[in-house]
Amino acid sequence: MHRPRSLAAIYRLRLAAILWCARSILLPTAVGIMLYGAMLSHQAVTWIGAGVGVLGGLLTILQWVIATKARCPLCASQVLSHQGCSRHRRAKKLFGSHRCRVAMAIVFRNGFSCPNCNEPTQLQLRDSVNPRNR
Numbered sequence: 001m002h003r004p005r006s007l008a009a010i011y012r013l014r015l016a017a018i019l020w021c022a023r024s025i026l027l028p029t030a031v032g033i034m035l036y037g038a039m040l041s042h043q044a045v046t047w048i049g050a051g052v053g054v055l056g057g058l059l060t061i062l063q064w065v066i067a068t069k070a071r072c073p074l075c076a077s078q079v080l081s082h083q084g085c086s087r088h089r090r091a092k093k094l095f096g097s098h099r100c101r102v103a104m105a106i107v108f109r110n111g112f113s114c115p116n117c118n119e120p121t122q123l124q125l126r127d128s129v130n131p132r133n134r
Contacts, residue, residue, distance in 0.1 A: 001111075002119055003126040004073045010123050012070040016080045017106035019063035020099065026056035073126075075117040091115040 004010050033049030067081035077083065079102050087098055091113075094101035098115035105112040111122040 002072075002074045002121045003124050004121070005126050007125060009071070009073070010125065012066055013080070013106055013112075013123060016063055016067040016070045017103040019059055019066065020080060020103040021107055023056055023059045023063055024100070024103075026052055026059060030056055072114040072117060072119075073121055074119050075114060077114065077116040079112065079114055079116070085116065087115045090118055 004013070030049050030053035033052060034046050035049075037043070037045030037047075037049055064081060068078060070080050071077060072079050077085070080099055082099070091098055094104055102112045102115060106123065110124075111120060113120050
């Protein structure tokens, strides 16, 4: 079980995971609201759907920026952003996505299994071992 070295790394992973979950909810909701407004020919509902879509797009950009700094403490790969590298052969998916599984695990279990090195990570601060303090 691996642990990040700093609180900033833990905060980045949690924030990127929360933004991933919010984005995954907002974008399909925006499409549904806009289709509902178009079917009813109600322009105000369609504009609300467009606003939710813009908010989802802004959250996507913010998540992308934060996720580039959120890394696995063992292999230093970006676990919540898209990469062109291959995944571990035993890495599991959730709804067809490795990133979705990592984000849900961070939000609900306070830890994740890296899809690149397949090693578990717990989001607790690593114990600092300094031989001079003994």
